[in-house]
Amino acid sequence: MSGPRKIDIYALTWRLPIILWQLVFFIGPVLFMVAISFFVVKNYRMTEAFEFVNWQRMLTRGFFWDSYWYTLFIASLSATIAMLVAFPAAWALAFRASDNLRRWAVFLLIIPFFTSYLVRTFSWYVILAESGVLNAMLGYIGLGPFRMLNSHFGTIIGYLTLTLPLAVILQTVTMANVDKTLIEAARNLGCKPFATIWRIVLPLSKTGFIVAALFCFILAFGDFVAPFYLGGSQEPTLPILILDTTKSGQQWPRAAVVAIMMMVTLFTVAFTAIALAYRKPKGSKG
Template identity: 75%
Template sequence: MKPTKNNLNIYSLTFRLPIIIWQLLFFVGPVLFMVAMSFFLVKNYRMTEAFEFINWTKMFSKNYFWDSYWFTIIIAGTSTLLTMLIAFPASFTLAFKVSDNIRRWAIFMLIIPFFTSYLVRTFSWYVILAEKGVINAFFSYLDLGPFKMLNTHIGTLVGYMTLTLPLVIILQTVTMANIDRNLIEAAYNLGCKPKSIIQRVIIPLSKTGFIIAAVFCFILSFGDFVAPFYLGGSQEPTLPILILDTTKSGQQWPRAAVVAIVMMITLFSIAFIGIMTAYSKSFKK
């Protein structure tokens, strides 16, 4: 049975309407209200509804906003690049060097951390990376260190990877495992060296999946406040930390809304560009 054409009756609407109502109430409503809120005024710690551009001009004229903006983009971008590179050999191994059964088990294992408390895992890293933590205690046996890892970019990056690495490996593995093996064998039989098989066969064929993995990785790192706050030390606040500070301590919800909207626009542009490039070349063939 093919999907039936639009016929509006009680039965079909019973299934179609709940989510529309729910998302309008608790998703579209909040997001639109946040956009409206960015034009509200705050007087004597109370928010009054208005239509003024003062929050936008105030935020855009502040240096710390732009510093934080570029810092967030750079560190999330670095994290995306590193995560993709670190994940690749692992995904490659899972896709080509192990049996189907082991691959299934590995993916099974990799899904688990994605759905278990990121917060507790971050705290665990805090203890492991600390000045007197596990890693430095280990180094002291070798008469090395102590190395400062907490409150540095390394801390932030480790935190981001805790969040993104399992997902990126899953997406890369699934993409590469779906490549037609005959193509790789053909390249091999035609005398292609392993290195150029990776460069000229595997990577071009998995472009779409890789870009999607990178986009997800960027979105997750860009929007995360836990890693830069607890592991990165928050001296250089990222945009999520800026939202947090502005909302929690300053009572400046409208300005936090400005930051949030800028973040959303940035993410949508990056996701859009990513998806366009991911699907672009496949038309040319």
């Protein structure tokens, strides 16, 4: 029988900075936010307390659940669109492009992240406005003008600005690692392109695809810029609701309730997605 495991001081020493970082900059603020959610605001001043009035106020109001389900829906929709739009480009880069071209393409896809997301979002004003570039082009063929700003469409475009390059990169890296001989064997056996994708590529790329979709959802779910500036916040998402709540009588405790609900949702989705991504097929061993 083996004795109790000894603590590896060397490994613990190298892990300690990460542990301290998580404690100071993640766990600590989260615990503080949970504590704030039980405080009360009196005369525009936050007072320490332990009352459930903020939770009751937010979770029993229709406007909170309207924002919650709308945010969940539009984040899921944008993640789905990003994955579908990114797939053809990622397929071409993974299976049609040379290694050198693929590296340059990934580099060019990374470049947008070097610039401010707010600046990239504002640039869509010129394109999506009623007198903008896109409506001008549609006008030449007798269409439009269409209202694209301050709408769901504008919000989706903003989300795609944030998530689409990442989706292409992750899908490309995932599919580039698929054994190409399996695809060639499927073709030699008469497997059609769609069947090859469904039976060969997607099962072998499942983990990377789920992780890519998860990142797209997380970024969209917590984004404030796109629904506020391009969507017009006509149907407020949860980040916009947090802003409106803090402006309404300095209700930081109620805003903390919204933030905690967002984090609970994101953790639930993330753990579920990771479990699906790394779940082994039935009948597999090891």
